[in-house]
Amino acid sequence: MILPDGYSDVPAGKIAAVVTHLEMTAPPARRDDPPGAWSLAKIDAPALDWYRDLFRRVGEEWLWFSRARMTDTELAAIINAPGIEIYTLVVDGRDEGLLELDFREPGQCELVYFGVTAGLIGTGAARFLMNRALDLAWSHNLRRVWVHTCTFDHPAAVAFYQRSGFRPFRRQIEIADDPRLDGTAPRDAAKHVPVIE
Template sequence: MSDTVTVTTWSLEQTSPSDLVPSANPPGPDIRIVRSEVPSPEFSRFLYASVGADCAWTDRLTWTREQWVTYLSRPGAVETWVAYDRGTPAGYIELEAQSEGQVEIAYFGLLPAFRGRRIGGHLLSYGIGRAWELAGTKRVWVHTCSLDGPHALANYEKRGFRVFDVKTEEEQKPSGHAMK
């Protein structure tokens, strides 16, 4: 049994606010999108681990509480927006402002129970719009891979992202770890 898996990663970008194609079918009125304004390592880790559990998100599972605090507390660098269905977290989008007017959608996704309900397109549209509102934004970019959900790449493309790079590599099979 091999300890590696073949992973294709697509990097996508928008270079103008006019590239955004908002979701045409927003979810019902019970869905709200709210910024998580108080840095909370526990809440951010919950979102990351819950959304990414079946998509092999593992790079942040080994982070200590202090690493989360450091990452989330950088002034003006990270915004976390959470979609709620009647008060229950349904998914999130994390925006990371970077140098030279770039904003990365660092993480985006829905908890499994909320997929297939038009929440993802709505949340992604909202997050992209917010990324373009940040001062000095010249480019919004994201990457997704073959381990992500089956509709991830199509959702990004429907929202107006264009592929600018594709890589296929052998990677170690992911394993999870608990926050310390």
């Protein structure tokens, strides 16, 4: 469906975001790591409680909700699927960043989830994590690495991805039930996106 020019109503109880898809078709020029005491750890067979906690701490402010709504069976099937790799950014022994790579489609890698906890935004930790993500992705025989972000995410997300070597190629509108109204996210999450009941 093509949306008409002008305003389109979003029903009460719903949220709407503009989603930007970005891709790269060759490894970008390597960017230096910023100074910082970060490391990356691969998590094989992640525990559901661990994954949900990190997913919430990284993404709740940006209304990441899809995985939060999944049953244990649904979530386990995805995060333990062959071709899915999950990593955490470790800071002072704590897991403070999430990187999820999806290699299930031959020749491609999707950065499914990428982010750091609020206290690390602006410290260079995300640059470190992106450098590791691109190293890991391009260590496979790929023709494409891609990611998507939306207007609920950090306002600098699109520019960060572009500085990392991604180029935008598609835009969509995503409409969903507001996760703050069904208890999936706290009522006070994502203050930049007003609740409309």
